[in-house]
Amino acid sequence: MRALVWHGPKDIRCDTVPDPAIEHPRDAIVRITSTAICGSDLHLYDGFMPGMENGDVMGHEPMGEVVEVGAEARGKLKVGDRIVVPFTITCGQCDQCQRRNYSVCEMTNRNKEVADKVFGHTTAGLFGYTHLTGGYQGGQAEYLRVPFADSTHVKVSGSIPDEKVLFLSDILPTGWQAAVQADIQPTDTVAIWGCGPVGQMTIRSAVLLGARQVVAIDDVPERLSMAEAGGATVINLAKESVVERLNDMTGGKGPEKCIDAVGMEAHGTTALTAAYDRAKQAVMAESDRPHVLREMAYVCRPAGTLSVPGVYGGLIDKFPMGMIMNKALTIRTGQTHVNRWTGDLLRRIEEGQLDPSFVITHEVPLDRGPEMYRTFRDKQDGCVKVVLKPWS
Template sequence: MKALCWHGKGDIRCDTVPDPTIEESRDVIIKVTSCAICGSDLHLMDGQMPTMKSGDVLGHEFMGEVVETAPGFTKFKKGDRIVVPFNINCGECRQCRLGNWSVCQRSNRNAEMAAAQFGFTTAGLFGYSHITGGYWGGQAEYVRVPMADVAPMKVPDGMDDESVLFLTDILPTGWQGAEHCEIKGGEIIAVWGAGPVGLFAIQSAKIMGAERIIAIDTVPERLALASKYGATDIIDFAKEDVFERIKEISRGEGADGVIDCVGMEASAGHGISSVIATLQEKLTSTERPYALMEAIRAVRPCGIVSVPGVYGGPIPVNMGAIVQKGLTLKSGQTHVKRYLEPLTKLIQEGKFDTASLITHRSTDLADGPDLYKTFRDKKDGCVKVVFHPN
């Protein structure tokens, strides 16, 4: 089968690799009908995440048709269309029973490796390095889905792929990012990054009742979509001082909640972040916390800092600001299974626009290496890339 594979920093190739086979009693094999490139995949492309190996199959946003099940498997049958969350869940450990799906204690085949880095293991993830289990991802024609009786969901009748594909990651990630801000109605919420996750965070904050939603980015196409999806205020960080503008919007109070949808590959804007940027680039750091630094500064005292953006290792954080301002910091990989049913209902009700952020489509995975570069470099107005390989 064809698959998009990692072969080193900046080296993504469309390879021919062996078809997956049933390995465990809870496995299914799906024929991938839709998959996408995520901003988190760019961290892999750019060498930001450790433990990748040459030939690893990429991709954690995918869905498809069941073509084979393990003997005795009953949750799905051949022909069912399913969406597959990016995290793999056993359904039996304490964290799964608590609904903390992203930190499943049993699905990571390399749990000791993750624990050495983070203190405890994460869940196994599709297509996202060996520290999260070394599972092959879904930017491929076929995928083995382990523990398929727990996290995956059958697609309701009448819903097409592009309506539900983003339930695999970026829609629930944007929702969880907004949910962490404890929006009750009337708040000012600032969102760093108007990429796909940020755009869904903006839509989510609007649904939850935020009064002012501030989108912070510098890419015109993304800022236009942010306005379309509900942002009331736009800040181009390349042209304005973000902190001063947020103070102006909030009448000197600061935002009630801030959401870092950028993560480790942030770009610096004006002010102190540009000074830190110069120093950090000289130190060749791969973790660039400019967005998080600005968010911590711009949130009001006793406000909430939500971090759905991905970080892979230690970063400098202004703990003085967090402590002295009495801030709450909330983060984590997304508990996707927790949100599948309620978000599906909101999609069916027309509350989310899931398709208009797709700017680039392809039916051939061979286009993948070029489209990775287009997405990374934000060329040709690229906001989101989706493949329909079968």
């Protein structure tokens, strides 16, 4: 089959690789009809996440048709079922899954011993996302083996286009969880850093959850226009001070809820902090650039909440813990507990409350994937979200 394969930083190729096969009775094989490039994939593309190996298949936002089912998965799946595949692999049986904390499933990371050493305790296995999270092959391919398939799927009807449900795999529940864990109240101003795909879903989630005011921060015109269309007031960080504008909009008190939808490759808004973080990251003195975290902690209203769906990989420098403690700020983070949210979100899509397809700007065949990684990373050609069609 054809797949997008990691050969090193900034080296993604469309290669021919072996077809996947059933390896365990709970497995299923899915023929991928649509798959997407995620902002988190860019951290792998840029070489900032540890644990990638030459030959790894990329991608964790796929959906398609079940073509083979292991014996133990047949009670939940059958050949011909149309499913979205969540990026978090879940056993459905461990203590964390029983508590619906699916992204920290205790059973699905097949490199558990490594994750235990790095993180203190293992997290869930993830598709196409480093050997720290299991080294599972990803979904930017013609076929995908889904382990624990009886619990790692979202079944969808044949009448809904791929584009409306594909993002149940990651960015829609990620944006929703980011907003939910901020505990939004009707009187809240919610400030969201980053208007990429996750930021766009977070904006619409915050609006649906009843925030009084949603503010979106970015410097890419196409993303800001999309955010404004979704109900946000926008701040172009290239043209105005984020801190001053947020204070002006909140009577000097700051937003109650601040959400980081950027993560480890944040750009500083001043030459000094940007150069500092980039230099330290370049020599591996820190793995992540924490500009957004610093700015959120500074501007957030005392006793407010910082919600962090943006991905971080390791160590950061100059993190203002004293500021966070003295302002009584709450920080809530985590990879997304996808299946906790997908039932409600699928219902909202079916009822017309949500149509996540608005975020798609590019839809191309799989073999154009390597070029689209560059286009997406460099924010060229108005690119906000790329969907790949393996069979086009």
